[in-house]
Amino acid sequence: SLIISTPTDVQLDLTGVAVDAARASTKSGDLGATRAEFYSVSACIEFETAPTDGGMVQFFWAPSPSATAATGNPGGITGTDAAFTETVGNMGQLQRVGLFKVRNNVINIGYVGVFSPLYRYGSLLVVNNASTAFRSSATAADESHIVMTPIIPDIQAAA
Secondary structure (H helix, E strand, O other): OOOOOOOOOOOOOOOOOOOOOEEEOOOOOOOOOOOOOEEEEEEEEEEOOOOOOOOEEEEEEEEEOOOOOOOOOOOOOOOOOEEEOOOOOOHHHOEEEEEEEOOOOOEEEEEEEEEOOOOOEEEEEEEEEOOOOEOOOOOHHHHOEEEEEEEOOOHHHHO
16 A cells, blocks of 8 residues: 555546546545645556556546536546546646556556646546556455655755
8 A cells, every 4th residue: 555644535436447448536635725836646556467568557637726526627527436538639638647657467556756736626537558457346446546645845954
């Protein structure tokens, strides 16, 4: 597990996400009017079978100025935990968080990227571009998780 302390849970059911399919989370909890400027993102993804080395899972952030699920979302994101279908331009309206390169193992744990959320609310989009589907059993959500960790500058160290 990549989880430290008590996390804020956001619903994102990655059970059985097929190759070249995507899923978006519910709109996140409030990151706060005063929030970290940057967030580090890491992931633990469980696949149905071991994927081919070098495949990838893409991560995007759908920033929103509104806490309401269906309001102010870019790229056709609904603000609910739901499958996402890319049409021309949808993902181009989202913030790219990063790429998660996978290795030939059923469970992959690693770094995704660092990003700066444009608004205090948003949804995470996960796109499976690996060679095999995410785990399809009901316990898949227990293994797969994504962690956004605020990066807090140490201003004392800068002095």
